[in-house]
Amino acid sequence: MPSAGGAHQQTETGRHGSSSDDPRIRVAGVGTVEGVPTDHFGADVAARYDDTLETMGEPATIARTAQFLVDEARGGAALEFGIGTGRIALALAERGVDVHGIDLSEAMLARLRAKPGAEKITAVQGDFATTKAGRTFRLAYLVFNTIGNLTTQDEQVACFQNAADHLEPGGRFVIEVGVPELQRLPRGERFVPFSVTARHLGFDEYDLVEQGLVSHHYSIDGDRVDVRPIPFRYVWPAELDLMARLAGLRRHARYADWDRSPFTATSTKHVSVWEKPAR
Numbered sequence: 001m002p003s004a005g006g007a008h009q010q011t012e013t014g015r016h017g018s019s020s021d022d023p024r025i026r027v028a029g030v031g032t033v034e035g036v037p038t039d040h041f042g043a044d045v046a047a048r049y050d051d052t053l054e055t056m057g058e059p060a061t062i063a064r065t066a067q068f069l070v071d072e073a074r075g076g077a078a079l080e081f082g083i084g085t086g087r088i089a090l091a092l093a094e095r096g097v098d099v100h101g102i103d104l105s106e107a108m109l110a111r112l113r114a115k116p117g118a119e120k121i122t123a124v125q126g127d128f129a130t131t132k133a134g135r136t137f138r139l140a141y142l143v144f145n146t147i148g149n150l151t152t153q154d155e156q157v158a159c160f161q162n163a164a165d166h167l168e169p170g171g172r173f174v175i176e177v178g179v180p181e182l183q184r185l186p187r188g189e190r191f192v193p194f195s196v197t198a199r200h201l202g203f204d205e206y207d208l209v210e211q212g213l214v215s216h217h218y219s220i221d222g223d224r225v226d227v228r229p230i231p232f233r234y235v236w237p238a239e240l241d242l243m244a245r246l247a248g249l250r251r252h253a254r255y256a257d258w259d260r261s262p263f264t265a266t267s268t269k270h271v272s273v274w275e276k277p278a279r
Helices: 043-052 059-073 089-094 106-113 153-166 237-246
Strands: 025-027 078-081 099-103 122-125 137-142 167-178 191-196 200-207 212-221 224-233 250-255 269-275
Touching (some): 059 089, 059 137, 059 167, 078 153, 089 099, 099 106, 106 122, 137 153, 153 167, 153 224, 153 237, 237 250, 237 269
Parallel strands (some): 025 224, 099 122
Antiparallel strands (some): 191 200, 250 269
16 A cells, blocks of 8 residues: 555545455445445454555654644644544544544444553544534544545535534644546546555556546455455545635645645645634
8 A cells, every 4th residue: 555645545434345256355345325325344344454554554654643633633622534443543642632533434443442542532433424423623634535435526525514513613624635646647548556566456547527536456365365446536625625615614724744844736645724713
């Protein structure tokens, strides 16, 4: 799994899958029931999720992310959309932040609850585009491309509104997401490889009409192949700004990474911050 900010990365939670009759091939199913979010992060995925994070799971990466979010929380409580197994939430809790979270996957939440320090975190199961936590926060955040797991524009717009509804006046909403890598896509083509190794083949399949992206992963484990096609909706920085405006938020800052380096035309991802106006 590459560590740059492209949409082909894994996310904290998501939707993915397909089917196969070969018992050597493990496949998670693609698709959703219309109007009902589908949880594709079952027990098998959750059990090995933390082992697949590569650089995103390294202590230095987690520390940079957590410190940024601590600064943005400014002494208040924080709400994570797509909390997953708690990669970032636990680090925030260790730094004294009152952390709450929402995640669709009960299996991922079970992994979180089994970890040391999880007793400090309040997490509820639900779709983070619509589920309510029952209180307001100084910070809401969504990291590691997870906004793309909402595979329609309407769902992404609803997510921004849900964030705004959870924020105190002056509160902030932070998103980390990759910049769509369409400059790598030749005219008329749909596929861009991002990983070719002895144990992993990965390529992105773009739908330029609907802003869709399926990130295909073929991982070899002994004599078995793990097949994971993960659907996303890629989204542009300016489009996110408009979603924020529709929710009554205004852009506060945009960076290329958690170290607050400048966002430029060649940045592969961005960390953006929107603010709810104070009354």
